[in-house]
Amino acid sequence: MNETTAADVDAADDATRGRDAAGADAADPDAVVVGEGVRKSYGDVVALDGVDIRVESGEVFGLIGPNGAGKTTLVRALTGTTEAEGDLRVFGVPPREVDPQRIGLLPQSFDPPERLTATELVGYYGGLYDAARDAESVLRDVGMADDADVWYETLSGGQKRRTCVATAIVNDPDLLFLDEPTTGIDPAGRRSIHRLIERLAGGGTTVFLTSHAMDEVERLADRVALLRDGKIVAVGAPEELIADHGGEPRLEVKLDGPASEADCEAVQEAIREALSDESAGESEDAPAVESTRKGLRIGGVRPEGIGDAVDALETAEIDFESLAWSEPSLEDVYLRLTGEEYSPRSEPLDEVAPDGGDR
């Protein structure tokens, strides 16, 4: 007679869930987070509308999207803090079955007890785990060593947020969810959090980062997903997304106000003539020239083409104040794919004399 033991039941259970005894996802062993067809509604509001997502071990995965896109809901679904439909697996098991020791979570809204010092607070959260790091060293990691003995309630907004980041990493998690970790943190503090994320990722921690700071995501994330209206509309490495959706580099020409239509046409014509001279009659599209609030913009200008653009401005007798060349960024991707206003990251050049000689 066959005797069914508890171990057999566990093994069968694991087999149906598609994981092996070590807790890895047998169907997808490199994946730490897998979501398929994830849906979540709050009454009539559809927060997640069939999200497919996969985060690999050791990667920094950025999640971006407008307010209300569903980012926090997705983080909550993946951390088991809210129920959602669909197939969700974290380390090969449903989110609520994951060993808490392996997960760190910095929620978007986090109100810890205020009448504790930063050290006491981090120690308190560390006490919730089987094993925890020393509070002092964690606070050092987030740039809070000097204020470790200050009451939480008297810390500044940015210092509070850094302390909260410390509570999320006190258990030395394998997978860290950071929901807008640098909100309200000053540039130096942000930089120290960025370095911390880079160090954690370098040490093998998988980081799931949501942020509205596109520069932060572009810098830190190996891959980025853009969520809009509860659906992922693009996913890829930042450089891939920028190449596919970021648009072209452009030259911003500062004048004493918006360029007139006639000026834009004159610049366009000068560029077209220069191009037709160069290409000896072969047809070539001239870069678009458009008026902006501060002057005009010439699209499609690569660094080696700045000299030609300056020549065209001179031919068109445009007396400009300065030039700023900008390349597309993740922010452009975001703005294009969400249909919001275009606002390029500019890299100002040195002041360029209108004769083009002082560049």
Ligand SMILES: Nc1ncnc2c1ncn2[C@@H]1O[C@H](COP(=O)(O)OP(=O)(O)OP(=O)(O)O)[C@@H](O)[C@H]1O
């Ligand atoms: N507890 C809730 N009850 C009702 N509706 C909710 C709840 N939580 C979220 N929503 C709604 O679900 C949608 C997605 O919200 P969510 O907070 O996930 O977006 P988000 O992308 O994180 O936004 P933000 O960038 O503003 O933080 C929104 O329309 C929001 O109003």
